[in-house]
Amino acid sequence: MNMQHEISDLYSSLVALAKADVARDYLCIRAKNQHGLSSVKVNQLHLGIIVSGEKKVNMQNLKMSLLAGDILIMKADAIIDAVNIPDQHTGEYLTILVPVCEEVIQATQLIWAKPITDKSNDIFKFSIRDFALELSTWQAALFNHDLAQARLCIVGILLKLCQSGHADILVIPAPNLSKKIYQSVMNEPQRDWQSRDIEMQMALSGATLRRKLSAEGTTLRETITHARLAYALSLLYSKNLPLKSIAAKSGYHSVAVFKHRFYQRYGFDPQVLSMN
Incomplete structure (x- = not known):
């Protein structure tokens, strides 16, 4: 099976996961109507996997557009404006939102075991193909109700983000x-x-x-x-x-x-x- 087929199969499995909503380690965001959100503060590190439709994000001088198959990384305490636009064919906006708990971040900190000197934007995007193996194993673990394995997959994603210059995602802001x-x-x-x-x-x-x-x-x-x-x-x-x-x-x-x-x-x- 070539890479393109693997990504196509991964995307199909993520669609199925979004519609199944089989576990509580993630949230399925669904909407039939276009709508905007202003000055929303992200309370913890989140990964958002766009499954259907388009998401437009504004943050100070940073503007970003995400389509199906893109992943939005939002660091804790980021404040964003967003517009969620349903797909013109399916009539639905659908995103898998994964809040990353402190236990997963702390586990990644132990494995990374390096000083955190990076300073990246509070939001940035990747593609599902960048984490194809981790996401494939993650969604399979969720369908099998294996939350421990699913969280290990998120650790793998965080480690890849650290390797790409985003180690500051591991900083947990002190709770005020x-x-x-x-x-x-x-x-x-x-x-x-x-x-x-x-x-x-x-x-x-x-x-x-x-x-x-x-x-x-x-x-x-x-x-x-x-x-x-x-x-x-x-x-x-x-x-x-x-x-x-x-x-x-x-x-x-x-x-x-x-x-x-x-x-x-x-x-x-x-x-x-x-x-x-």
Whole structure:
């Protein structure tokens, strides 16, 4: 089998994986309508495999267009604007999004075992052919529900990225207060979060909590809202649920309030992504 056939087979298997959604180590991003996202902060290292459609990304002076078969690498704390465009033939935008957990990054750090002196862009792209062996083994492991093997494949991809001059992907930013709160809310978006809950969890007084968040350029309300809406966005992309259910799962009792907050944050009506 020649290389072209191997890549064609790999692409077909990735399409099947995206539609199967067999494991929780990745997220399938699906959309029937073109939409844009503004000033989205990436909370951890991500690999995005474009399966169908086109993704346009803007970041300060950097512009990038990705098509089916391209891979977008997004480093932690990157802030991007993006437009997702469905394929004109299938009418669907489809991407496999792989969040890279700290355990995988730490394992790669141990294997790499070199000082990290590289400084590359916060986003960059490759092709699936650049990681054909690793991706083929990765998708097979996921279909077999072998998450340990799948994570080893991601380690292999990270090592290749390090060898190509992107070793700074292994830098794990120290979690600041707003990021810790953000993650807590993401873990329990339906909870009726109050300041006292966060104060107790972080062992801080109310005044200290407000002062620290102000120094980070945010507020408690804003951090909670951003986490809930990010959770809602992931549900809209990956779950075929009514908007009322998505709002409730994200901590909103009112669909109208949810839609208003979502529009304020992302600039479009969540109904654009809802299948119901």
